[in-house]
Amino acid sequence: MKTKFLVAINIFLSLVLVILLCAGCASSTNTSKTTKTTQTPTQSILPPQIPPQSTFEMDFSDFAQSQFAYIPSQAPTILLASYSPDRSPMTTTPNALGDRSNWVFAALNVGFWNLAGFVGLAVPVAAFEGSIKQTPVKQPDGSWIWTYSITVQGVTYTAELHGKYTDTGVRWDMYITKENDYNNYLWYYGESNSGSTQGYWVLKDKPSNPNDLLRIDWDRDPANGTGDIKYTNIVPGSAENGGYISFTAIKGQDFDRSYTIYNKVKNETTYIEWNGTTKVGHVKDSVHFGDSNWHSWDSSLNNKTSP
Numbered sequence: 272m273k274t275k276f277l278v279a280i281n282i283f284l285s286l287v288l289v290i291l292l293c294a295g296c297a298s299s300t301n302t303s304k305t306t307k308t309t310q311t312p313t314q315s316i317l318p319p320q321i322p323p324q325s326t327f328e329m330d331f332s333d334f335a336q337s338q339f340a341y342i343p344s345q346a347p348t349i350l351l352a353s354y355s356p357d358r359s360p361m362t363t364t365p366n367a368l369g370d371r372s373n374w375v376f377a378a379l380n381v382g383f384w385n386l387a388g389f390v391g392l393a394v395p396v397a398a399f400e401g402s403i404k405q406t407p408v409k410q411p412d413g414s415w416i417w418t419y420s421i422t423v424q425g426v427t428y429t430a431e432l433h434g435k436y437t438d439t440g441v442r443w444d445m446y447i448t449k450e451n452d453y454n455n456y457l458w459y460y461g462e463s464n465s466g467s468t469q470g471y472w473v474l475k476d477k478p479s480n481p482n483d484l485l486r487i488d489w490d491r492d493p494a495n496g497t498g499d500i501k502y503t504n505i506v507p508g509s510a511e512n513g514g515y516i517s518f519t520a521i522k523g524q525d526f527d528r529s530y531t532i533y534n535k536v537k538n539e540t541t542y543i544e545w546n547g548t549t550k551v552g553h554v555k556d557s558v559h560f561g562d563s564n565w566h567s568w569d570s571s572l573n574n575k576t577s578p
Contacts, residue, residue: 318407318409319415319435319436319463321403321417321432322463322467322470323403323467324400325498325500326472326489327396327472329385329500329518331381331382333528334381370573371568371572371574373554373566373567373568376556377530377541377543377552377554380530380543381516381530381532384502384516393424394421394428394447394458395459395474397421397423398428398458399445401419401421402419402430402432402445404419405417405418413436414433415435416431416434417430417431417434418431428447428449429450430446430447430448431446431448431455432446433445433446437462439462440462440464440465441462441463441467442461442462443460443462443463444460445459445460446458447478449478453478456478458474458475460472460473461487468490469489469491470488471486471487472486472487473485473486473505474487476506482507483506483507484504484505484506485503485505486502486503486505487501487502487503488503489501495522496520497520497521497522498519498520499518499519499520500517500518501516501517501518502515502516502517503515504535510535511535511536512535514533514534514535514536515531515533516532516533517530517532525546526546526552526553527546527547528544528545528546528547529542529544531543537558539556539559541554541559542555542556544565549570550570550572551567551568551570552567553568
């Protein structure tokens with residue numbers, strides 16, 4: 272009788288163990304399915320959104336070269352002298368620029384970065400602009416590729432933009448090919464967050480000198496129409512490595528546009544603020560002006576007493 276009782280107990284315990292093990296398997300299976308579902312959202316169906324052009328190209332339009340029509344006839348010589356890499360001082364006194372010297376000084380500083388940042392970079396800039404108009408193809412590894420041709424100064428290039436989802440957003444790589452010259456040159460790369468509201472780009476120099484050239488950091492708030500973008504010199508061994516220009520747009524303020532420009536070699540910082548509609552603005556640079564005051568211009572770009 273005792274033996275039968277022990278056998279029954281063993282059978283009962285075995286059944287309980289089997290039931291518990293099966294329950295554990297079911298729980299593990301359900302957990303696995305849940306995890307897999309959360310890791311495969313619409314990302315597996317839809318391509319990543321390319322960040323807008325404003326995250327790549329800084330707005331220099333209010334200080335464009337065409338604006339120099341305001342400057343007296345002797346100014347072009349001064350302009351050329353002021354675009355030297357070390358931004359050496361003007362070869363003439365500010366008074367030679369007439370009564371628009373405050374705006375002109377600001378424009379020279381902005382213009383230097385416009386030239387230094389994108390002279391020789393027409394190809395990657397055109398490639399970025401062209402990518403937005405294309406339709407990508409999904410790859411077996413889950414990434415997406417935009418493939419298209421661009422023409423710059425009569426020469427045709429093949430561009431391939433690669434985009435792949437990451438845990439925090441999207442990784443971007445732009446490869447450029449020029450037939451009989453170079454193939455799949457990684458001209459720039461970057462990352463953007465999942466909402467495409469923050470990220471960076473790193474641009475390289477031309478294929479014959481494939482060093483890092485420029486880092487672009489950007490933030491944007493599409494709902495409020497605000498944002499900022501910063502270019503930083505990252506050329507290895509350059510005396511200006513660490514120099515930068517940043518641009519900020521903020522709605523609802525008297526001065527809704529601004530630049531901050533840092534010259535690494537001269538340890539000089541230039542601050543520029545202006546209104547994007549009226550063009551009224553001011554500039555501050557203690558090295559150039561010899562004081563910490565704002566130096567202003569009106570809607571015709573003429574000097575005026577601050578503020």
